[in-house]
Amino acid sequence: MADAVVITGLGVVSAVGVGLDAFRAALESGHSALAGAGAPAEVELGGFDLEAAMAARPAGSEPLRARVQRLGRRGPPGVRLALAAALEAWEGAGLDTSRPAPEEASLVVAGNNLHGRLGWEQRASWERNPAFVSPRLALQFQDTDLVGVLSEALELRGEGSTVGGASASGNLALLHGRRLLAAGDARVCLVVGPMSDLSPLEKQSFRNLGAMTEPGECRPFDRASRGFAYGQGTAAVVLEPEAAALRRGARVLAELAAGALALDGRALADPTVAGEVRVMREALRRAGRSAAEVSYVNAHGTGSPLGDAVEARALAEVFAGVQPGPWINSTKALTGHCLSAAGVIEAVATVLALRDGRVHANPGLREPIEPRLRFVGRRAEQGELRLALSNGFGFGGINSSLVLARRSSAS
Amino acid sequence: MHEEQWLAVIDKHVATVAPELAGGLSTLDCSLADLGLNSIDRAEVTTLLMEEFGVAPPIHELGGVSDLRSLVTLLGRYL
Numbered sequence: 001m002a003d004a005v006v007i008t009g010l011g012v013v014s015a016v017g018v019g020l021d022a023f024r025a026a027l028e029s030g031h032s033a034l035a036g037a038g039a040p041a042e043v044e045l046g047g048f049d050l051e052a053a054m055a056a057r058p059a060g061s062e063p064l065r066a067r068v069q070r071l072g073r074r075g076p077p078g079v080r081l082a083l084a085a086a087l088e089a090w091e092g093a094g095l096d097t098s099r100p101a102p103e104e105a106s107l108v109v110a111g112n113n114l115h116g117r118l119g120w121e122q123r124a125s126w127e128r129n130p131a132f133v134s135p136r137l138a139l140q141f142q143d144t145d146l147v148g149v150l151s152e153a154l155e156l157r158g159e160g161s162t163v164g165g166a167s168a169s170g171n172l173a174l175l176h177g178r179r180l181l182a183a184g185d186a187r188v189c190l191v192v193g194p195m196s197d198l199s200p201l202e203k204q205s206f207r208n209l210g211a212m213t214e215p216g217e218c219r220p221f222d223r224a225s226r227g228f229a230y231g232q233g234t235a236a237v238v239l240e241p242e243a244a245a246l247r248r249g250a251r252v253l254a255e256l257a258a259g260a261l262a263l264d265g266r267a268l269a270d271p272t273v274a275g276e277v278r279v280m281r282e283a284l285r286r287a288g289r290s291a292a293e294v295s296y297v298n299a300h301g302t303g304s305p306l307g308d309a310v311e312a313r314a315l316a317e318v319f320a321g322v323q324p325g326p327w328i329n330s331t332k333a334l335t336g337h338c339l340s341a342a343g344v345i346e347a348v349a350t351v352l353a354l355r356d357g358r359v360h361a362n363p364g365l366r367e368p369i370e371p372r373l374r375f376v377g378r379r380a381e382q383g384e385l386r387l388a389l390s391n392g393f394g395f396g397g398i399n400s401s402l403v404l405a406r407r408s409s410a411s
Numbered sequence: 412m413h414e415e416q417w418l419a420v421i422d423k424h425v426a427t428v429a430p431e432l433a434g435g436l437s438t439l440d441c442s443l444a445d446l447g448l449n450s451i452d453r454a455e456v457t458t459l460l461m462e463e464f465g466v467a468p469p470i471h472e473l474g475g476v477s478d479l480r481s482l483v484t485l486l487g488r489y490l
Contacts, residue, residue, distance in 0.1 A: 073430065131467035135454035 004257070005178045006407065008250040009093025009238030010348050011085035014335045015045060015231055018053050019088060024352050030361030030380055032334045034215035034229050045195065045232040050080040054087065061096040067153045075140075075149060076118055078195040081234035082109075082146050083153055086192055089236035090154055095188065098248045102157040106186035109146045110173035110193040111340025112164030113202075120199035146194050158186045166394030167300070168261070169193070170235075170343020171402050175259040177239045189239045193344025195232050203230060211269065211304060218337075219364030220301035220330035221308050221375055228302035231336020235344040237351075254351040255405040257387075258287035264397025271307055271393055276314035279401040280389060287403040289387055291319050294326045296359055296388040298350045301330025302337050311391065312370035319373075327359040327383065329376040334360065343392040347402065350390045354406040358382050414439055417483045424459040428452045439480040457482065464490055 012019070015033035016026035025031075050072040054065060068087050072080045090096060099105070118140050125132040139145050143162045151160055159180060165172040170193040177189040198206075206212035211227055218229035245252055260282035264275040284291060300311055319325045331349045332338075338345055353359050361380050368375050390402045418436050425446065426433035432447050443453040460482075461467055466489035476482045 070431075074428075125462060128462070128465075129467050132458060132462040135458055136451050139451060 002182055004242040004255050005181050005239055006242045006245055006255050007237055007253045007351055008240050008245050009089035009095065009236070010253065010351060011088030011090075011092065011236040012233070012345060012348050013045065013048065013053070013081045013085050014233035014235075014338070014345060016334050018048070018084070019056060020092070020348070023348070024356070026334060027349060027352060027360040028358065028380055030334070030363045030378065032363045033231065034218050034333070034336055035364060045081060046077045048077055048080055048084070050084050053084045057088065057091070060087075060091045064096050064154070071149050071153050076115070076197070078115060078197045078234075079146065079149050082150060082192055082194045082236075085234040085236040086150050086154060086190060089190065089238050093238040094248070094250055095238065098250070100187045102155045104158055104187035105154070105156040106158040106177070106180050106189040107147060107151055107156045107160035108173045108177045108180070108189060108191045109143065109150070109162045110169040110191065110344055111162065111196060112143055112166070112169065113196070114143045114146070114194055114340055115141050115197050116199035116202045117197045120201060146192065150190070150192060154190065156190065164340075165261070165398045165400070166396060167302070167337070167339055167342055168392040168394035168398045168400045169340040170345070170347065171259065171390065171392035171400035172261055172343070174237065174239070174256060174343065174347055174402060175261055175400065178256050178259065181239055181241050187240070187244055190236060191239060191344060192236045193234060193338070193341035195234050195341060196339035197232070198230065206230070209269070213303070215336065218303035218333070219366070220299070220303045220333050220362065221312060221368055221370070222365045223367040223369055225303045225305055225308065225364075228304055228332065228337040231332070231338045233335050233338040233345050234341050235348045237344055237347055252407045254354050255407055257289070257403040257405045259283050259400065259402040260286060261398070261400045264399060266397040269395045271310045271397070271399070273310055273313045273317065275397060275399045276311055276391070276393060277317050279399045280314065280318045280391070283389065283401040283403045287405070289403065292322050293387050294319070294389055295383065295385040296350070296353055297326050297328045298346045298353070298388060298390040299328055299330045300391040300393045302332055307393065309369055311393070312373060316370055316372050325374045327376050327381055328373055329359055329362050331360070333362050333364055343390065343400070346390050346392070347404065350388045350404050354385050354388055354404060357385055359385070412487070417479075420463065421456070421460065421479060424456045424463070427459065428455045439483060440478060442478045460486060466490060
């Protein structure tokens with residue numbers, strides 16, 4: 001039997017918390033960046049302070065931190081967030097001191113069209129004279145800028161690339177990282193879900209489409225929801241084969257047991273129940289597990305009335321006859337929809353749920369659209385959680401589901 | 412512009428692009444590479460100088476620049 005692929009490091013920067021401890025506290029309290037007093041009109045992190053985030057954690061390898069600081073000083077907000085989350089995951093996995101050969105360390109960056117704002121901000125220079133456009137933009141507008149920056153910071157010289165799939169990107173990147181390890185093509189793989197730094201033009205296109213709403217109106221799986229709320233955030237996950245992780249004394253946080261990706265064969269933003277059912281069932285089949293064993297689903301749940309209705313029907317079909325059925329929530333209710341980063345942020349939330357035996361609240365959920373499902377209410381729920389699904393669906397009929405399992409060696 | 416004025420404005424843009432390298436400029440008889448700026452930083456500083464003075468010399472003329480003195484001479488011709 002092939003060696004299991006496990007998660008040994010987590011890092012996160014989100015609107016509800018910078019760093020894993022703050023994020024975990026937000027999950028426990030059900031604090032949402034989208035509602036309540038002081039909630040911003042948009043969940044944005046442009047003022048993120050990388051050096052303060054690093055200083056808040058115990059000191060690690062000095063040369064590594066110096067590289068992160070140097071690269072962060074030159075980088076836009078998306079790069080600084082990615083460096084912070086990647087460093088937290090890397091140090092949390094103990095890879096700053098117990099590191100593999102650089103050639104055996106791989107990198108997968110989730111997402112596509114990550115840096116639209118950077119080009120938008122050059123328009124004034126362009127209008128004065130195209131010769132005044134920043135030459136650095138030629139590097140920074142490309143999604144792969146993050147591949148270069150993170151590989152230099154962490155000395156990753158194995159395989160590296162971006163993996164894009166719209167809002168399913170995070171799941172796709174985790175699945176790709178898992179495959180690299182399962183194929184023996186890497187000894188360790190860092191998967192980063194970076195911030196989607198949208199331009200005002202791109203955000204307006206989502207509004208004009210009727211897909212995006214204001215934060216207070218984003219209430220996944222609630223009858224009153226009006227659409228998704230844009231969020232900014234980043235997360236990072238370290239994947240390793242379990243035997244190698246245990247040999248170097250790493251702490252195993254959870255198993256990434258399996259995943260499935262499949263297309264609907266549809267160009268539009270109109271998800272299908274059949275497509276979503278198919279990936280959830282296929283992911284479970286590949287993991288050798290049944291629907292009845294699933295304790296928790298971290299749903300895609302964006303707050304889109306159509307998307308949520310389709311996912312709710314798909315969940316009802318997959319878990320038909322399972323009583324009481326898994327707990328279901330959506331981390332986007334707290335963080336906003338972080339687009340390319342969403343799947344990785346939600347994988348972090350799912351690992352924490354499995355470890356802590358606690359599923360976070362759906363704070364905006366008052367009248368669920370599907371009474372047959374066991375949605376978490378406005379308070380977190382405790383329970384023994386062994387197996388979880390994390391769903392991610394993207395425009396263009398890109399469907400994905402991951403299976404994550406608790407590990408008894410977790411501490 | 413006097414040499415001191417050029418040095419001050421170049422140093423201002425070096426500080427924007429590569430803060431750790433600012434303050435080390437005392438003569439125009441050196442290049443941005445001598446200061447430690449990488450190729451992207453050098454292009455960025457040059458573009459910021461062009462934008463500040465509202466001049467845009469042809470790319471092939473910029474390619475002939477060998478040090479700061481030849482750069483400011485070129486920019487000065489278009490002022």
